[in-house]
Amino acid sequence: MKTEKQHIFDKPKNVQRVLYGLFGTLVLLLALEPLVHKHPYFAWEEWFGFYAIYGFVACVLLVLAAKYILRPFVKREEDYYD
Amino acid sequence: MIEFIPPAFIFILGALAVPLLRGRFKSAYMMALPVVSFLFLLSTQVGTAWEVHFLGFDLVPFKVDRLSLVFGYIFHLISLIGVIYTLGFKSDLEHVAGLVYAGSALGVVFAGDLFTFFVFWEMLTVSALWLIWARRTRASQAAGFRYLMVHVFGGLVLLAGIIMYISEQQSVSLGFIGLHSPATYCIFIGMGINAAWPLLHSWLTDAYPESTVGGAVFLSAFTTKTAVYALARTFPGTEPLIWIGALMTAFPIFYAVIENDLRRVLSYSLINQVGFMMVGIGIGTELSINGAAAHAFAHILYKSLLFMSMGAVMFRTGKINATDLGGLYKSMPWTALFCSIGAASISAFPLTSGFVSKSMVLDAAAHGHMSIVWLTLLFASAGVFHHSGIKIPFFAFFSHDAGHRVKEAPVSMLVAMGIAAFFCIFLGAYPKFLYSILPYPVEFVPYTASHVLFQLQLLMFSALAFTLLLLSGIYPAEIRAINLDADLVxxxxxxxxxxxxxxxxxxxxxxxxxxxxxxxxxxxxxxxxxxxxxxxxxxxxxxxxxxxxxxxxxxxxxxxxxxxxxxxxxxxxxxxxxxxxxxxxxxxx
Known part of the structure; x- marks a missing residue:
């Protein structure tokens, strides 16, 4: 019997590499921040890591709100309207 | 010697001959229509206007200015892409409906009077309907009827407004209207229904996912963007649009997170993207109107690219729910790549089209010191990456392997996706091209070190949130269920x-x-x-x-x-x- 070809993400090691790549990028992005010249419109844009924190918190809140607040209200069986 | 034929005529009359042709000639003919029409359009000067005296009114069935040209160009490009994408389908109904639909949108964009505008506006609804019904399922029939009802209602509101407005103004010319009387409110709301404003949006998320594989590509491009054009023409600087737009960017992303049907996820994110354009129109400065037009241009390409990739998945596997998909990168690598490019563009990664267009709207909001609006748009930017940027490619092509071993998408589909993907990157890497066709001169510089870095921080930390939530099991599991929305009413x-x-x-x-x-x-x-x-x-x-x-x-x-x-x-x-x-x-x- 022919075994199926191994694909890139079939190896857990490759998945792990992607994750390490992500974490490395994050550290790099924060490390670069002091080096760039900011031209902010709002005061909070000057805080260190504002965009990073905002993006992270926004997404966590988004998922939690969608899962625990919206879904219990709106979820119905697939044949609800039939 | 014919100097010029308006695009709407070429598309609509040209479409009628499609069923008579066969084979390669038919394919060549369908691709030639948008190309020929585009060449005619290139030869026109800004300021061209045709005037016709009819029943005591001065009609202007064709008028060109810089705002209509942006939309005219992108509508031609996406028509060509859509035609190529659907070449493999043996459905004359879809081909004809698609071309008439595109022609109607072009008719609206180049209309110089309210009468012509309204006629093409209604043709848009009628032709779009067949792209939904052509799926020939019970669900698509029902969704099509609901689509028709909502748009007939919207059309009547608009018509009532137009009739009152014409009697107020004693003129049918189409230009700035602005909110000041019952007539103008009717026109505003009539257009708003097509723009999928909050609570008036559910026709979109109801009908688009029920349309045909190719139909969704056309649908995602024209109806809402025609409304964006119409509002930019008639209601620029109307403040309620800022709040409507901000709400539009925010609320659909919650739905998109818990939605199972991936084309419905895209429909919610379509509303979210149109929200950015509404904000741009509402702010009404040169920068923000440019931003709205640029974002419409970029959005049409990446949104249709995403719909094309999901259409290809549906075409090959017959499935579209996240619960039934996963691991398709193994058998459809090209589709996965193109989908990822579309996903990166909608998320506004640097070097993609979304980056150079969305930031104009955000900057315009910042210029106006609208902190709440700006924070909402930033939240929506992170959110859209979360559900369109990651969720769509991840659940379709990666995630757990659902065991589909299918062929790669047909060549015509891959070519269409390739063209769209090329433009997503081309516009992002070379924004001058896009900026040169915008209604107003552009001084905006998208690529500053801080802008690139902050955008990457925003996106990559959103990715971190997704990864952590997924690994910890908190990320909401895909469930075979539907979610109630305003269409419940x-x-x-x-x-x-x-x-x-x-x-x-x-x-x-x-x-x-x-x-x-x-x-x-x-x-x-x-x-x-x-x-x-x-x-x-x-x-x-x-x-x-x-x-x-x-x-x-x-x-x-x-x-x-x-x-x-x-x-x-x-x-x-x-x-x-x-x-x-x-x-x-x-x-x-």
Whole structure:
């Protein structure tokens, strides 16, 4: 019997590499921040890591709100309207 | 010598010949239509206008300015891409409907008067409908009918507004309108229905996911963006649009997170993206209008690219729910790559089209010191990456392997996706091209070190949130379920209204039937039969009493008299009797 070809993400090691790549990028992005010249419109844009924190918190809140607040209200069986 | 033919004519009349052609010639013909039309358009000057005098009005069926040109260009490009994408389908209905639909959108964009505008606006609805119905499922039929109902309603509101507005202004010319009278509010709302404003949006998330594989590509491009154009033309700087737009960017992303049907996820993110354009129009500065137009241009490409990739997945696997998909990168690597490019663009990664267009709107909001709007848009930017940027490619092509071992998408689909993907990157890498066709001169510089870095921080930390939530198991599992939305109002309210009306009106009907046909008609016929006898007896009784008839004789006489009257065999005619009574009365008085 022919075994199926191994694909890139079939190896857990490759998945792990992607994750390490992500974490490395994050550290790099924060490390670069002091080096760039900011031209902010709002005061909070000057805080260190504002965009990073905002993006992270926004997404966590988004998922939690969608899962625990919206879904219990709106979820119905697939044949609800039939 | 014909100098110029308006695009709408080429598309709509050209579409009619499509069913007559076969094979390669047909394919070449369909691809030639947008190309020829585009060449004609390139030869026109800004400021060209055709005037026609009709029924006492000065109609301008074709007018070109820089705002209409941006939309004209992108509508041509996406028509060509859509035609290529659907070349493999043997469905004349879809081909014709798609071209007529695109032609109608071009008709709206180049309309110089309200009359022409409205005619093409309605054709847009009618032709779009067939792209939904062509799927030929029960669900698509029902969704198509709901789509039609909503748009007919919207069309009527718009028409009412236009008629009132024309009588106010004594002119049919199409230009800045602005909110100031009931007429303008009607026009505003009529356009808003097509732009999928909050609570008026559910026709979109209801119908688009039910359309055909190719139909969704066309649908995602034209209806809402035509409305964006219309609002940019008639209501720039209208403040409510800022708040409507901000709400539009925010609320759909919550739905997108829990939605299972991936084309419905894209539909929610479509609303979210149109929200950015609404904000741009609402702010109304040169930068923000440029931003809205640029974002519409970029959005049409990456949104259709995403719809094309999901269409290809559906075409090959027959599935579109996240619960049924996963691991497709193994068998459809090119589709996965193109989808990822679309996903990166919608998320506004640097070097993609979304980056150079969305940031114009955000900057315009910042320039106006609109902190709440700006924070909302930033939240929506992170959110859109979360559901369109990661969720779509991840659940379709990666995630757990659902075991589909299918062929890569057909060549025509790959070519179409390739062209769209090329433009997503081209516009992002070379924004001058896009900026050069915008309505106003552009001074905006997207690629500053801080802008690139902050955008990457925002996106990559959103990715971190997704990764952590997924690994910890908190990320909401995909569930085979549907989510209620504003369409509940008419999907449940409609039948309820029907039943209520049935109860009230059928009740009234039954009551009327009982009263009129049952009692009134019966009574009338009884009166016609027995009434005269009773009336005459009133006269005869005193007469008999005076003539001294005994009890039994009177009963007999009464019975005989009644029989005679009812049979109509009285010795004298009834009229004669009445005449005598009348004369007697005259004599006495």
């Amino acid at each position: 008419y999907r449940r309210g409609g039948p309820l209204f029907y039943r209520a009306m049935a109860a009230v009106l059928n009740g009234a009907n039954r009551l009327a039937d009982q009263l009129f046909t049952g009692r009134f008609v019966g009574g009338l016929s009884r009166f016609a039969r027995h009434g005269p006898a009773h009336l005459l007896l009133l006269v005869m009784k005193p007469y008999w009493a005076v003539s001294g008839l005994s009890g039994q004789e009177e009963v007999d006489a009464r019975e005989k008299f009644r029989r005679q009257v009812e049979a109509g065999v009285l010795p004298i005619s009834i009229l004669g009797l009445f005449a005598m009574i009348y004369l007697g009365l005259l004599f006495l008085l």
